[in-house]
Amino acid sequence: MDEDKWISSNLRTGKLIIRFRVRGFPKQFYLNSGLVCSKTNWDIVRSRKEIIERDIALNRFDPTLKLYKFGNYQKAVVPTEKLSLDKLWDKFLAFQTQHLERSTLESDYKQITKILVELSSQSLEDAPIIRDVLLAKYSYHTAHKALAAFSRCCRWGIDS
Known part of the structure; x- marks a missing residue:
């Protein structure tokens, strides 16, 4: 995986996380992706990081992190009923x-x-x-x- 100071793997869970600071906010922000460390997942997390960076640059950063949360990555349930x-x-x-x-x-x-x-x-x-x-x-x-x-x-x- 590429070196990125924002993204790391949680030592305890092995899941990718995003940690960063934003000027004007006293605390460090932490966002758990729920994704295990792999090349594909690293790219997914990097993409989310880039969205956060863009929002910070455009002064529309959401400090609640609700806009940036990762979804539920369980397998989708496919309906068994085929409708005509x-x-x-x-x-x-x-x-x-x-x-x-x-x-x-x-x-x-x-x-x-x-x-x-x-x-x-x-x-x-x-x-x-x-x-x-x-x-x-x-x-x-x-x-x-x-x-x-x-x-x-x-x-x-x-x-x-």
């Missing part, structure tokens, strides 16, 4: 009913639901096929509107 587009769409609409006016739901989303029901495949793996069917069967405007809505639906699904 129609099931995901139903969940998306249920969510949207809390945020959109009834008129929007009835005009825009009702038409797209009708299009969705008519699709031969509901599998998210068939996205290119769904796109091609929409473009072949509907006007460009309608196909684009449906694809944009399905895209928002899928993004919502990923975020949720």
Whole structure:
């Protein structure tokens, strides 16, 4: 690992830490990365250090260190349930009913639901096929509107 006076490995835990001082603050700052010492993790911690240095230079340093904390590095839990587009769409609409006016739901989303029901495949793996069917069967405007809505639906699904 490259020599960096801010970054070191905790002797007790073997995890990389960032220690530094900031002019105008009496205490030393300490940020535990939770990452074991390796070349890749060293680069990750150095990147965070550079963000802190930039914020100090721009006079927007966060002394609480909340902006700089490292995330939880446990393995992500991958959902076992594979949703089809129609099931995901139903969940998306249920969510949207809390945020959109009834008129929007009835005009825009009702038409797209009708299009969705008519699709031969509901599998998210068939996205290119769904796109091609929409473009072949509907006007460009309608196909684009449906694809944009399905895209928002899928993004919502990923975020949720």
